[in-house]
Amino acid sequence: MLNVGLTHFLVISVTLFSFGMYGVITRKNAVMVLMGIELILNSANINFIAFAKFGNYGLQGQIIALFVIVLAAAEAAIALAIVINIYKTITNINVDEIDSLRD
Amino acid sequence: MTVYDIIFYLFAAVTLISGFFVVTNRNIVHSAFFLLFTFFGVAGIYVMLGADFIAIVQLIVYVGGILILILFGVMLTNNIVNVEIKTGTIHALPASIVLGLFAGAIGAAVLNTNWKVVESPDPVPTTAAIGSMLINEYALIFELLGILLLIALIGAASMARR
DSSP states (O other), rough: OOSSHHHHHHHHHHHHHHHHHHHHHBBHHHHHHHHHHHHHHHHHHHHHHHHEEEEEOOHHHHHHHHHHHHHHHHHHHHHHHHHHHHHHHSSSOOOTOTTTOOO | OOOOHHHHHHHHHHHHHHHHHHHHHHHHHHHHHHHHHHHHHHHHHHOOOOOOOHHIIIIIIIIIIIHHHHHHHHHHHTTTSSSOOOOOOOSSHHHHHHHHHHHHHHHHHHSSSSSOOOOOOOOOOOOHHHHHHHHTTTHHHHHHHHHHHHHHHHHHHHHEEE
16 A cells, blocks of 8 residues: 555545645635646646556657646636736736626 | 655655645745645656656746746736735635545545556656657647647737737
8 A cells, every 4th residue: 555556646636636626616816726727737747647657658648748738838828918917907806806797 | 665655755745735735825925835846746746657858847837937927927916015915715615525525536436446557667768759759740739739839928928918
């Protein structure tokens, strides 16, 4: 049980995913929601690389993880631009108060 | 327990403890700095999995790029001079119950599944092999990702300057 195997990495990934999801659901600040999304993407990457190693799939899992990192960078840039634009428009980035599209 | 296991548990503890503080800390700047330790821990886990190139990319892109971007986002969207940088939480109790159930279910599934583990060879340097795969099998995806990143950066710049 103490010898590190595939399940250890998967359990870490599940826990990290739950923390990220908790951040996305409960935090009001939009930047905190972004941090939660980064945690979720990291947990997915751990899964990819762990299965690639323990399933002996060569380097394909690592390449997918590389692509996920690139997409995370693009996502962070776009999302922060949107957040800054929202802040300029209504001087507030609490996601539960940005509801002017609803009215 | 070998040295490998001890180092693994060290990185796992760093990752999970700082990840917990990222989402529960009320001060958003402290959250950003705990996120730094989470990224370092995840990079260590990549190294434990034999993915040296991905670990370095994780450090460069996440710690050097995304974290700085997030810190700038915090600084540009909070009035540091006269408002305290604190953020509230909503629905904390139902969210923790549901996510606890979720993590328990997935964790039980992971622990009870009989994973077929193939004994993998010892880790070797992966950088040359990844580079050769990127310009052979994955050339199209590589180019498309480059174009996507360019579009995203131009879009972000034009959106933020408006």
